[in-house]
Amino acid sequence: MNKLIVAEKDKAAKRIAEILSDGNYNSKKVGKTNVYEYTENGDKNQVIGLRGHIMKIDFPEKYKDWQAQEPKELIRAEIEKNPLHKGIVNSLQKLAKQAEQTIIATDYDREGELIGKDALEVIENTNNKITNKRARFSALTQTDVKTAFQNTGEMDYKLSSSGEARQILDLVWGASLTRYISLTAHRYGDNFLSVGRVQTPTLAIIVDKEKEIEAFEPTPYWEINLTLQTNNKKFQAQHTEGRIWEEQKADKIHQNIQNTATVTSTKTKTKKDTPPTPFNTTAFMRAAGSVGLNPSRAMNTAETLYTAGYISYPRTDNTVYSESLDIEQKLHMIGQHPEFKENVQKIQQQKNITPTQGDKTSKDHPPIHPTQLANKKDLNKTEWKVYELIVRRFLATLSPPATKKRITIKLQTGGETFQTKGTQYTDLGWREHYPYYKTKETILPKLQKNQEINIKQKHKESKQTNPPNRYSSNRLITKMDKKGLGTKATRHNIISKLYNRNYIYGNPPKPTKTAEAVIETLEEYAERITQPDMTATLEKEMDQIVDGKLEKQDVIEESRQMLEQIFQDLTQNKEKIAQSLRTGLQKDKILGPCPKCGENLRIMRSKRGSRFVGCSGYPDCNYSLPLPKRGNLIKTKKTCPNHNLNELKVTYNKNKKPWTLGCPQCNYDEWQKDKNKDKD
Ligand SMILES: [Zn+2]
Ligand SMILES: [Zn+2]
Structure with a gap:
């Protein structure tokens, strides 16, 4: 046959x-x-x-013209499947x-x-x-x-049905909402404002965090620390109060400190550091951050390694190795490589090898693990980094816990209690094979109870509470997973999309003013689009199509009803949405004060369509600066200390590398200087 x-x-x-x-x-x-x-x-x-999908779904020709149909009509428009x-x-x-x-x-x-x-x-x-x-x-x-x-x-037609539901949902939500918001904001052509079922709640996570950071007001506090010395060994101790919120109190403690302190207790606890669980896609993308790879890069590299036979399928939720996985054989294979030989020998010498288990089991694919031995010279640098990470993770999951001693010593001086903590690993366990986490040790001198120790110095340190951290793109993947946004196969693509749409820049990703305008407007007038609930519900229902509990048509119908509710909100608030978007989007254009007249300098377009920095005071003021012809301009949060203008970044939709233009005034001045130099 x-x-x-x-x-x-x-x-x-x-x-x-x-x-x-x-x-x-x-x-x-x-x-x-x-x-x-x-x-x-x-x-x-x-x-x-x-080449992945060879067919694509779309609306019929008559829906192509954005102006000809109300975006709402797309919710129940027919859908065609055509060759891609x-x-x-x-x-x-x-x-x-x-x-x-x-x-x-x-x-x-x-x-x-x-x-x-x-x-x-x-x-x-x-x-x-x-x-x-x-x-x-x-x-x-x-x-x-x-x-x-x-x-x-x-x-498995149930499984493919679930995929079809996903395709239709994304098309209908993306197209109708993107058109509605873009048309309302008068953003046409390449300038459109993208809105989507998964991307918008994801962007909201980033924008909300940024708002939290901006609204954060640091609170001052003080710490009282001692530098102590015994037998030529110096060590630090901190007042047990930790953060002291009133300076007066800190001063009082500081004054009470005498020349010596007495050890009042020493406690030693043994702690076990359990090895990590097997890699599923989310955990893998998160860990890839520690070798300097963003989720997209990590996933693309993993796919290359999979296609070449080096690792198992990288899209998996599973964190439990199956019974049939031959661990002995895998260890033997990895042990052939000089870089891992010693690690493997150590594991083979263990009395027993019990792999760790995560809390997600699925039958389709095993956790990501090495399937074939790779030669360093056959892979490029990034591929090797990812391969090594996967090999080392596999080894770590077969290893015993790390054991550490935690020592807490308390000391008293002038009625004040101080403490110092030491950490010492007695057995590195899995950490020996998986060096991606810092293994920090603090070794304290041996001290006895009632021992008197000289205080070398006392410090009153004034500090401030810090704003929350931004999400790195690797951490964002974990956050999306927890909130039910997207799937293991799509999350990294969603983040890439937000970069390509100029909603975010840098890593950790920061939102542009355009992103803030869209999210703030939607949170105010059509909050449901920015919340993870609806899309998480749909995601669960798509899983139920696979289990045969729901039909594709039911899920699509429910999603259409959800969209109709959303459009009710949108239509009711149309004027307010338009106003809010207009005001918000303007903010992405304003760069700072004009050096000539003090009005705002803004990113503008000439009648012929070319971009430049112009003055809002025009025609009274004709100050202007040139801008590059190509690429997307991103206004960053950084301002030039000399001109008080926001610095600019230039990004491209294609694979071209982004570059920093910096302050448009400085950039122009540099250019003039170079030009004059050339003349000399
Ligand atoms: Zn001006
Ligand atoms: Zn400048």
Whole structure:
């Protein structure tokens, strides 16, 4: 039986052909698409890779014109499915005619099942006699792929249905709300204001945190510390009150301090530091921050490693290794690598190896773990970093806890109690294999009860409470997961989208004034769009489609009703929303005082469409500064100390690197200086 095997991507297709043919395959082109061909018991099998989704859903042509239809009409507009990659669709059709059976071997999850189902529909529409099977695997290794193709199953139409529901929800919410808000703010073309089911509540998390930081008023407090010395060893102790909120009180304590202090107690506690749980997608993306990778970069790299067979499937919620995972064999494999050899030996010497477990179990994929030994020279730097992180995490989950001694010593002087704390690791345990967390030790001198110690110095330190920290993009992923925003497969893309839409910049991401304008307006007049509740409910219901508890149509209908409620809020407050957006969006244009007249300098557009910095005092004042022609201008929170103007950053939608323009006045002055230099 001639087979047509469909993989999610070209690289995966090639690897599958390589494994199934034991290396005896030919590459050819069908149309412009790569196809890998091999014979098996006299049959001709062909493997083709897609480019993820090959079909896309959209509204019919008549809805394309933003002005022609009310955005609300999109809620119940019909939806079409059209080819996204026509070339691949054509190649699939050609191949379908020559095959008797097709095996869908796309990724095994919601999106993968839908990608496979769309491909299968194209194939069946060309050849209605063709039979189909589904191959599912969690790693592109010899064993996993061969086993999967020997034990093929059926397509899971509930799973693909859930994927279709997700697609429709995102299209309908995104299109109707984005159009409504953009039209209300008079932002057309490339300048549109994007609003979405998952992205807007996510952006609200960032903006709300920024508001909290801005509203934060530091409270002064004092700390009283001692520097003590015994046997030539210096150490610090702090007053047990910790933060002292009244200076008078701090002064009093400070005065009470004598020349010596007496040890009143020493306590030692043994604490165990439990090893981390196996990596699921969220934990992995969070940890990738410690090797300097943002979630998108981490995920893309993990996907490359997966496709090459080095690690298991990186999109998983599971944090429990299954019984069938051969840990001994994995350890043996990792132990072949000189960098991990000693770590592995240490683990193999343990009396028993009991892997840690997280609280999420699922049957589809195992936690992310290494599946094949990688050579450092075969990977680029980032790939190796990610591979090493995954290997070390795997080792850590098999290791014993770290043990540390916590020593607390209390001392008295002039009726005041001070304390000092020491930490000493007696056994590094898993930390030895997983060096990504700091292992900080503070070693105290040995002290006896009633011992008298010289006070070298006493300090009264004046401090301030700090505003809360911004979320790093890696931490934001965890936050989204907790609030039910997005899925393991989409969260990092949502954050990238917010960057591309110029809603956020830098890392940790800071919101632009445009983001603040959109979120503040929506929080005031259509709060539900900014809250995670609705989208979290829908996310849960999409899982219930998979379990067969709900039908796709029910979930889509419910989401449409939710949107209709939202549109009621929007329509009722239309004027106020327009006003609030206008005022808010202006803030992103104002840079600071004009050096000539003191009015506001603003980012403006000339009649011909080019950007420049102009003065609000025009026509009385014609002060202006040039701006770059290309790229998106981001007004940052930083202001120039010399000109009091906000500094600018330039970002691009394509893969081009962003750069800092800085203060437009300084930038212009530099440019003039360079120009004069060239003349000399
Ligand atoms: Zn001016
Ligand atoms: Zn300046």
